[in-house]
Amino acid sequence: MNVIRVNVFTKRLALIVVLWLFVIGATSLWFYGRSYNEEKDEPSTLAKKLKEYERENTELKTFLDDISNKILESGFHVPNIAKQLIKEEKPKVKEKPEELPLKPIESINNTKISPPHEYESMRRRIFNNVKSLWYLVGSRVNLLRKELSSMLPKLAARIDSTLKLAEEHERYLKNELSVMGEVDGFSAWRENEAIKLSDLIQRRLKFLQNPPRCDKAKKLVCSLNKKCGYGCQIHHLAYCMIIAYGTEHTLILDSKEWIYHKGGWEEVFQPLSNNCTDKGAANFTLWPGIDGKDQNLLLPFVDYLKSPPPYLPLAVPEDLVPRLLKFHGFPFIWWIGQILKYLLQPQETTQKLIQEAANKLGFRKPIVGQVI
Incomplete structure (x- = not known):
C-alpha cells in the first residue's frame, strides 16, 4: 500500500x-x-x-x-x-x-x-x-x-x-x-515550476530587449561606469534592468571605456539586445521625467536617484508572487537571480577563459559565490 x-x-x-x-x-x-x-x-x-x-x-x-x-x-x-x-x-x-x-x-x-x-x-x-x-x-x-x-x-x-x-x-x-x-x-512539481517560471521571465526580458522597431521603442539608458568595484557595478546594472522591466523600456547599456574592459560590456558578455543597443539621436529626459513614462529616459546612478520607483529591491513583480511563493521562501532572491541570469551570459571567449580557470583550480560542483 x-x-x-x-x-x-x-x-x-x-x-x-x-x-x-x-x-x-x-x-x-x-x-x-x-x-x-x-x-x-x-x-x-x-x-x-x-x-x-x-x-x-x-x-x-x-x-x-x-x-x-x-x-x-x-x-x-x-x-x-x-x-x-x-x-x-x-x-x-x-x-x-x-x-x-x-x-x-x-x-x-x-x-x-x-x-x-x-x-x-x-x-x-x-x-x-x-x-x-x-x-x-x-x-x-x-x-x-x-x-x-x-x-x-x-x-x-x-x-x-x-x-x-x-x-x-x-x-x-x-x-x-x-x-x-x-x-x-511534490519535488518534481517544485523543480518543474521553477524551470517554467524562470523560462517565462527570460522570455519576457528577451521580448522587452528586442523590440520590433528600435527607433520607435521606449528606451532607458544606463551607464556602467560607476566608480566602484565589479560587484557594485553588477548591482547597478541589475537595478537598471529592473527599472527597465518595471517601466517597460528597452535597456540601452552605455559601457564605453568600461574600467574592466575598454572594449565594453559586449566584448565580455552577450549584448543585452540583438537589435537595439544604440540610443540613437533621440533626446533623452533625466529620470524620472513624467512618472517614468517618457519615451526616452536617462537613468542616474542609484545613489543619486530621485523619486525611486516602487519596484526597486526588495520588490517582486506582483503577477509572479502567487506562483513564486509556493516553491520559494525568499522571492526577491529568486527574482534578482533571474535578472542576473539574463545579464551575465558570457561570450564564447569569456566562457572558455572561465572553464580553463575552473579546470586549473580544480573547481567541483556545486559552486556558490558570495559577495561580502
Missing part, C-alpha cells in the same frame, strides 16, 4: 523538537545541581541567573508547543490529497507502520500536481524555526558557559558537551526536513 507519511512525520518532528529542548533544559539544570553540591562556595548571583534561564526555558518550550500545535492542526492536508490520487493496495510484506521506509511517493510525484500553499509555507517555516531555535539556545547557553567557566569549570565542560550533542540533533532535524521535501511527492 502506498502510504502518505507526511502528517505522521511532522507530528514526530514536532515531538522531537520539543523533547530536544526539554533535554537541553533538564540536562543544564541537572549539571547545575551537581556542580552546586560539589562547589559550595558558589556565588549567590548564580541562583538568580538560574531562575532567569528557567524562565527562558519555559518561554522556549511554549514557543515550540505552539509550533507543534499548528502542525498537528493543519496536517498540511496532504493525506486528503493522497486519498483522491492513490488507490489502496494490499501490502506485499507485512511491516509495522513505524517501520515502513520513508520513500518518495512516486504515484503523485509528477509535474502536474501542486502542493497546497499552506503546506509549502509551513514546511519552510518549520525549517527556519529550527535554525532560529538553535541560534537562540546556542547563544544563551554559550553565555552561561562563559559566566560559569571561571567559577564552575566542571559545569562549563559539561555544558560544552551538551552543546555539541544539541548541535548534532539540530543538524539531524534540518536534514530530516530537507528529506521531507524530497519524499512528500
Whole structure:
C-alpha cells in the first residue's frame, strides 16, 4: 500500500523538537545541581541567573508547543490529497507502520500536481524555526558557559558537551526536513515550476530587449561606469534592468571605456539586445521625467536617484508572487537571480577563459559565490 507519511512525520518532528529542548533544559539544570553540591562556595548571583534561564526555558518550550500545535492542526492536508490520487493496495510484506521506509511517493510525484500553499509555507517555516531555535539556545547557553567557566569549570565542560550533542540533533532535524521535501511527492512539481517560471521571465526580458522597431521603442539608458568595484557595478546594472522591466523600456547599456574592459560590456558578455543597443539621436529626459513614462529616459546612478520607483529591491513583480511563493521562501532572491541570469551570459571567449580557470583550480560542483 502506498502510504502518505507526511502528517505522521511532522507530528514526530514536532515531538522531537520539543523533547530536544526539554533535554537541553533538564540536562543544564541537572549539571547545575551537581556542580552546586560539589562547589559550595558558589556565588549567590548564580541562583538568580538560574531562575532567569528557567524562565527562558519555559518561554522556549511554549514557543515550540505552539509550533507543534499548528502542525498537528493543519496536517498540511496532504493525506486528503493522497486519498483522491492513490488507490489502496494490499501490502506485499507485512511491516509495522513505524517501520515502513520513508520513500518518495512516486504515484503523485509528477509535474502536474501542486502542493497546497499552506503546506509549502509551513514546511519552510518549520525549517527556519529550527535554525532560529538553535541560534537562540546556542547563544544563551554559550553565555552561561562563559559566566560559569571561571567559577564552575566542571559545569562549563559539561555544558560544552551538551552543546555539541544539541548541535548534532539540530543538524539531524534540518536534514530530516530537507528529506521531507524530497519524499512528500511534490519535488518534481517544485523543480518543474521553477524551470517554467524562470523560462517565462527570460522570455519576457528577451521580448522587452528586442523590440520590433528600435527607433520607435521606449528606451532607458544606463551607464556602467560607476566608480566602484565589479560587484557594485553588477548591482547597478541589475537595478537598471529592473527599472527597465518595471517601466517597460528597452535597456540601452552605455559601457564605453568600461574600467574592466575598454572594449565594453559586449566584448565580455552577450549584448543585452540583438537589435537595439544604440540610443540613437533621440533626446533623452533625466529620470524620472513624467512618472517614468517618457519615451526616452536617462537613468542616474542609484545613489543619486530621485523619486525611486516602487519596484526597486526588495520588490517582486506582483503577477509572479502567487506562483513564486509556493516553491520559494525568499522571492526577491529568486527574482534578482533571474535578472542576473539574463545579464551575465558570457561570450564564447569569456566562457572558455572561465572553464580553463575552473579546470586549473580544480573547481567541483556545486559552486556558490558570495559577495561580502
